[in-house]
Amino acid sequence: MTIKLGVPSKGRLMEKTFDWFGTRGIVLSRSGSDREYAGAVEGIDGVELVLLSAGEIPRELAAGRIHLGVTGTDLVREKLGGWEQKVEELAGLGFGHADLVIAVPAAWVDVDTLDDLDAAAAAFRAAHGFRLRIATKYHRLVREFLRDHGVADYQLVDSQGATEGTVKNETAEAVADITSTGDTLRANHLKVLSDGLVLQSEATLFRARGAGVTDGEREVLAGLSRQLALD
């Protein structure tokens, strides 16, 4: 009879999640050595800490293998089709703010809006014989966003890291990536389109709608939400 709480297993996201729960009287900690992904929970009974990569938490929530999980809204929306049926947003945690944006080379002085990007993409395809490439790891979110805004003649190319460098390396003409301050984009001579904000993301506590709970577990959940002042 335990409620499984999935939390990112390393870095600032983990520390800030621990802080957020700590100020609400629930002390989360990583037990044992730094390399071991086991955790401990104090301050409430019946809750088990599961340390996972932030990118795997949406999948575990959707499968109902964890009852609660902390991850970014961007990852949940990218990875889960029909996400609202699978998880419920319980609370924004006030950190991990990041914007998913469309950015193009700052030297493209003629491109400021999605409308410009669409026109540039049409001309690019005619000149180069292939569709303008946008590097991203957020394929679904970006595709839906561009479709809703009627942008055509582009293609997405997968980039799981160092996305800002793809334009300089000539493996993409534009990028769709997460940024918090825009510094990395600027340092790579990229600029954000004025209407290129795809999604504003924040670290969020989610509940899995499909995770089965016993009566005892339901009580633990109720106690937890009282303690976290979620009601």
Added chain:
Amino acid sequence: MTPLASETREAARLREMFTQAGAVPVECSILQPADTLLDLYGEDIRGRAYVTSDALRGEQMLRPDFTVPVVQMHMEHGAEPARYTYAGPVFRRQEDDATRASEYAQVGYEVFDGSNLAAADAEVFALIAEALDGAPLRAATGDIGILKAAVGALNTTGRRKAALMRHIWRPRRFRALIDRFAGRTPVPPARAALLAAADPFADCAPMIGLRTRREIAARINALHEDAAAPPIPENEVALIDTILSVRETLPYALERLRDIAVDMPVIAPAVEQLAARMAALRARGVDVDGLDFEASYGRTNMEYYDGFVFGFYAETRPDLPPVATGGRYDALTRVLGQGDAIPAVGGVIRPGLLLELGRQA
């Protein structure tokens, strides 16, 4: 019998019907090279089709429909006129609605015959309607050729017309372009600043990526030309709006469009094509007086259909996708044939949906 087995049997029955009507049965591979489909439909197809890959052949797609392989087969081996039929599973990726099928049977009838376009349109519609006979369905029809003719007739620059044609199948972007070209929306501040700049490349960031400074300069030139061009006259925008709002039974729609053609004579041939189709439908026994016509029908989900378009919907089940759809897709054959278009019209039925409706009745 399992649902899949009865669906397969129903598909075979419909294909036999089309064969009896004179079509040659054909088979197509389930695995299709992804690049052709990606080139045609762009990134959107990845949201609708399953993509898989191996190290040898690269990306492949599970066929999302038969149209593209049938057109390719016809272009390589076929002689005109030709009629084909096929039946088999197609695969559609579903990302948002778990109730929609990701694998289902499709039966199709495709006509490559340029001798009488209106007769070929009517032939496909009437045969599909006959195959669906008895099911509680409502037919909707449209004609994207009329909107294309109207865009071609606009009193404006070739560049603007090309931009509008490119977005015929994306109504939201089409509308934004019309508004901008008609001077209804203010010039965005960044655009105004760019056009006013003595040297747009002053203090410019370093050039990175494949898009060159020359390409950027060419677009700035195009923007200057566009800014100097007069707006599309209000009365022409109003005519486009009037055309898009036509939604009547076919004979009344034809009358409305003929009235519009008085003010916009360039669309008259497309309107008369509609009249010829109506006569051909009537000659085949279709009740055209009760047939709905919507000028904007098919714009959001039937890319490359550029003339007659139609769909059959379950009246009692608005939650279901259309049971049958089809239309004329000369534009698709033009892209696949690298400029050589073949007059082509066809339609598909989903036997699974037909059976589902039959079970309810």
